Amino acid sequence: MGARRRQPSLAQLRAFAAVAEHLHFRDAAAAIGMSQPALSGAVSALEETLGVTLLERTTRKVLLSPAGERIAVRAKVVLDEVGALVEEAEAVRAPFTGVLRLGVIPTVAPYLLPTVLRLVHETYPDLDLQVHEEQTSSLIEGLGAGRLDLLLLAVPLGMPGVSELPLFDEDFVLVTPLDHWLGGREGIPREALRELNLLLLDEGHCLRDQALDICREAGRDDAPVATTAAGLATLVQLVAGGLGVTLLPRTAVSVETSRSSQLLTGYFAEPAPARRVAFAMRTGAARSAEYKELAQALRTALRGLPVRIVGEG
Numbered sequence: 001m002g003a004r005r006r007q008p009s010l011a012q013l014r015a016f017a018a019v020a021e022h023l024h025f026r027d028a029a030a031a032i033g034m035s036q037p038a039l040s041g042a043v044s045a046l047e048e049t050l051g052v053t054l055l056e057r058t059t060r061k062v063l064l065s066p067a068g069e070r071i072a073v074r075a076k077v078v079l080d081e082v083g084a085l086v087e088e089a090e091a092v093r094a095p096f097t098g099v100l101r102l103g104v105i106p107t108v109a110p111y112l113l114p115t116v117l118r119l120v121h122e123t124y125p126d127l128d129l130q131v132h133e134e135q136t137s138s139l140i141e142g143l144g145a146g147r148l149d150l151l152l153l154a155v156p157l158g159m160p161g162v163s164e165l166p167l168f169d170e171d172f173v174l175v176t177p178l179d180h181w182l183g184g185r186e187g188i189p190r191e192a193l194r195e196l197n198l199l200l201l202d203e204g205h206c207l208r209d210q211a212l213d214i215c216r217e218a219g220r221d222d223a224p225v226a227t228t229a230a231g232l233a234t235l236v237q238l239v240a241g242g243l244g245v246t247l248l249p250r251t252a253v254s255v256e257t258s259r260s261s262q263l264l265t266g267y268f269a270e271p272a273p274a275r276r277v278a279f280a281m282r283t284g285a286a287r288s289a290e291y292k293e294l295a296q297a298l299r300t301a302l303r304g305l306p307v308r309i310v311g312e313g
Contacts, residue, residue: 006049007049008046008049008050009042009045010079010082011042012042012043012045012046012049013046013075013078013079014032014042014079015028015032015034015038015039015042015043015046016042016043016046016054016068016071016072016075017072017075017076017079018031018032018034018039019039019043019055019062020064020068020072020075023061023062023063023064024061024062025039025040025062043055050071052065052067052068052071053065053067053068054067054068054071054072055068056068080146083146084286087285087286087287088286094126095287095289095290096124096126096127096290096294097126097127097128098127098128099128099130099149100127100128100129100130100149100150100287101130101132101147101148101149101150102116102129102130102131102132102148102149102150102151102152103131103132103133103134103138103139103142103143103148103150103151103152103153104131104132104133104134104139104151104152104153105133105134105135105136105139105152105153105154106133106134106135106231106232107154107201107207107232107249107252108152108153108154108251108277109131109133109152110232110252110255111249111251111252111255112152112251112277112302113131115298115301115302115305116129116152116298117129118301119297119298119301123297124294132148136153136154136157139151139153140157140159140162140280143162143280143281143282144161144162144282149281149285149287150279150280150281150291150294151279151280151281152277152278152279152280153277153278153280154207154210154275154276154277154278155276155277155278155280156276157280159280161282161283162280162281162282162283163280163281163282163283163285163288164278164279164280165278165279165280165281165291165292165295165311166276166277166278166310166311167277167278167279167295167298167299167302167309167310167311168276168277168299168302168305168307168308168309168310169274169275169276169277169307169308169310170249170250170251170274170275170277170305170306170307170308171249171250171267171268171272171273171274171306172210172211172214172247172248172249172250172268172272172273172274172275173247173248173250173253173265173266173267173268173272174188174245174246174247174265174266174267174268175236175239175245175246175247175248175253175256175257175263175264175265175266176239176245176263176264176265176266177239177240177241177242177245177262177263177264178262178263178264179242180245180264182196182245182266183264183265183266184264184265184266185266185267186266186267187267187268187269188266188267188268188269189268189269190214190217190268190269190273193214193215194215196244196245197243197244197245198211198215198244198245198246198247199228199229199235199238199239199243199244199245199246200212200228200229200235200246201228201229201230201231201232201235202228202229202230207232207247207249207275208228210275211246211247214247214273217273232248232252232256233256233259236248236256236257236259236260236263237259237260239263240259240260240262240263241262247273248265249275250305250306250307251305251306251307253265253306276310277307278311279291279294279295279298295311296311299311
C-alpha cells in the first residue's frame with residue numbers, strides 16, 4: 001500500500017475559507033480571531049498539503065487561483081458540515097441549552113420580544129438567547145452564513161434552503177391625525193388608500209414593501225410620498241404632526257400610539273390587509289425539533305395579543 005495522503009486540518013480550511021471570503025489577509029484574520037502571520041501560515045500549509053496553489057498574491061490584493069475557487073466551495077461545505085455535527089451533538093446532549101442566536105426585524109422586535117424573553121426565561125432557563133435586530137435581507141444572509149440560528153420576521157420569504165414555522169397573522173390598521181376624515185372609523189375600504197398621503201418606512205424594511213403591496217392591491221401604482229422614517233416611532237410622530245397617515249401592524253398599535261394624544265386608529269373592512277409572522281430556520285437544521293417546540297410554546301404565549309394564531313397545533 002502507498003503512503004497515506006496527508007489530510008488538511010480544520011484550522012487550515014477555516015483560514016483559507018476566511019481569505020476566500022474577504023480576499024484580504026488582515027480582514028480574514030480579524031474575522032476568525034487569528035493573527036495574520038498564523039493565518040498566512042495555515043493557508044500556506046494547506047497549499048503544501050493539497051499540492052496546489054490556492055491564492056495569487058500581489059502587493060495590492062489577494063486573488064483566488066482557479067484551483068482556489070474550486071477548493072473554496074468544498075472548504076465551505078466541509079466547515080458547514082462540521083458545524084452541523086457539533087450543533088447536532090449539543091442538541092442531542094441537552095436540548096434548550098447553549099447559545100441560540102435569534103434574528104428579529106425592527107417592526108417585530110419591540111412588540112414581541114417581551115413575550116419571547118419572558119417565555120425563554122420561564123420555560124427554558126438554561127438557553128442562552130442572543131438577540132440581533134436587523135432588516136430582513138441582513139437576517140437572511142446571517143442565517144445562510146451560520147451567523148444566526150433562527151429568525152423572527154414577516155413571511156413568506158420564498159428562499160431555498162429556508163423553512164418557515166408560522167406563528168400568527170395580524171391585521172394592519174390606519175393611523176391618522178385627530179382631524180383626519182378616516183380617524184377612528186371602522187370598515188374602511190382598501191380603496192381609500194388610493195388618495196391618502198401615506199407615510200412609509202425607509203427602503204429595506206419589509207413593512208414598507210408590504211404597505212406598497214397593499215396600495216397596489218387597492219389600485220394605487222405610484223409611490224405614495226417622499227417622506228419616510230427609519231422606524232415606526234418616528235413614523236407615528238410624523239402622523240401626529242399632520243404630515244400624513246400610516247399603516248401599523250396591530251401588535252405595534254398600543255405601544256406606538258400611546259406616545260401621542262394627537263392620533264386616531266381606523267380599521268379596515270374585512271378581509272383587512274394583514275401580514276404573517278413566523279420563525280425561519282435553515283432547512284434540516286440540527287435543532288429543528290427544538291425550534292418547532294419553541295414555536296408552539298410561543299403561539300400559546302401570544303394568545304393575549306391582537307393576532308390570529310396559525311400553524312401546527
